[in-house]
Amino acid sequence: MTCWPRGIAAAAILGLGAISLIDVAARAEPGVYDDRILFGQSAAFEGPAAALGLGMREGILASFNEANATGGVNGRRLELVSYDDGYEPEKAIANTKRLIDENGVFALVGEVGTPTSNAAQPITTEAGVPFIGPFTGAAFLRNPSLRNVINIRGSYDQETEAWIEHLTADLGVSRIAILYQDDTFGRAGLSGVSKAMEKRGMKLVAEGTFERNTIAVKTALLAIRKAGPEAVVMVGPYKPCAEFIKLAHRLKLDAVFVNISFVGANALAKELGEDGKGVVVTQVVPFPGDTSIPLVARYQKALKIANPDAQIGFVSLEGYMVGRLVIEALGKVKGPVTRAELLSTIKEVGTFDLGGITLSYGPDDNQGMDQVFLTVIRADGSFKPVDRLER
Structure with a gap:
């Protein structure tokens, strides 16, 4: 045009x-x-x-x-x-x-x-x-x-609250680490996670960061791995998050990986391939196959x-x-x-x-939806909507 x-x-x-x-x-x-x-x-x-x-x-x-x-x-x-x-x-x-x-x-x-x-x-x-x-x-x-x-x-606060709620209530996880992009996006996710953890009297066991528009996550992975987390929550787009998960599997980090909606779920699954099985992604729209x-x-x-x-x-x-x-x-x-x-x-x-x-919407409400939906990547790279997390 x-x-x-x-x-x-x-x-x-x-x-x-x-x-x-x-x-x-x-x-x-x-x-x-x-x-x-x-x-x-x-x-x-x-x-x-x-x-x-x-x-x-x-x-x-x-x-x-x-x-x-x-x-x-x-x-x-x-x-x-x-x-x-x-x-x-x-x-x-x-x-x-x-x-x-x-x-x-x-x-x-x-x-x-x-x-x-x-x-x-x-x-x-x-x-x-x-x-x-x-x-x-x-x-x-x-x-x-x-x-x-x-x-x-x-909002990201709603997504991160759902993360911590499901990890603690569904899986009984207490040791949680975070990987986040070192900018306003990543820090917004960190803030939401921190609030959700504090609400439950918990603290993150480790933090790792990476720069925007890079996949330089090795240093973050090594720092997080030392803390022995049961779950790693992730605030970043698909390429660096996929790189982190693939490297984590090679280093035998046995943890649940949870990603924010901004990751780009379909692109993440494609990047991960066989490493995607069991990876969790929260969504803010309904399941596109339903x-x-x-x-x-x-x-x-x-x-x-x-x-x-x-x-x-x-x-x-x-x-x-x-x-x-x-x-x-x-x-x-x-x-x-x-x-x-x-x-x-x-x-x-x-x-x-x-x-x-x-x-x-309303005079003081500019956000149309509040729902957060859970999805898990299957072995074939497809997504399964779930109501709760299971090991």
Whole structure:
């Protein structure tokens, strides 16, 4: 898709004829045209977190294509401009400014990652641009004072609480170590784990870190192995976490490995191969293979139509849900489509039934879901949803 910069020159290039400054000023809102609405996304499409950005984009596009096939939303088709940030904050900043200032997008959707969201969100907040469905459970994005931020998924605090609850109650584990990415993402996970442990009068037996966009986990593994943990909880994307687990198996570290949803479950299983059996991943969306849930059945159909080669997965399902919320909310906007109206509509409507899965918002609640789901990797690399952990 070609996106022209807004203004008189673009109008002339597009063959719309002469247009006055008054006409330009009168046009609704940035990114809103008579026949389309333009959205932007900055995410990782290359590097160790690429599967996450690609999955989110694939899911969002599936939902947009589905809506566009029946005329879009009130006659406007939905379009997405995506730029690669490589999971690096500085690139996310540049992309965000480009999307807002040059592409003139209506809203940003599907940002991927805590450090990148931490960099991009202040820019969108200052500009009054909706920041919808970031792929992160970071607590700072749940601050109700951020009126332009709309979250879909549960928080990392909710995921980490579920980790410690199931490890202690289901398995009787007391010796827990953590591996985390040494940045705002990893520290958000560490904070959640620490709170969950303190709640139970427990402390971590060891901590290990690695740098973002690397798989340099050997030093962390050796430090954690010395402590003899019964479980290692992990806060990172799929490549370094897979590297850690494979090396841990070679060193005969007999522990339960538990990963956060951001890891990218399907990509993790693929990276692990035969080392994946028994690895736990918490999820914040329903099981993407459970077509008894209307949302999931609709997602699978839309994904295959948009891309016949696409594989169903947790990440693209989350992207699809982001797109569905946008579509549902736009359809309920009364009057002109503006950024402010979209945001107020989400808060005022409050409840959005996506088909067996409900998102709920309120004046001081910008997070749609609270559920955390447990999954375990099988020997063949597939996932099994479970209600409790078993050895």
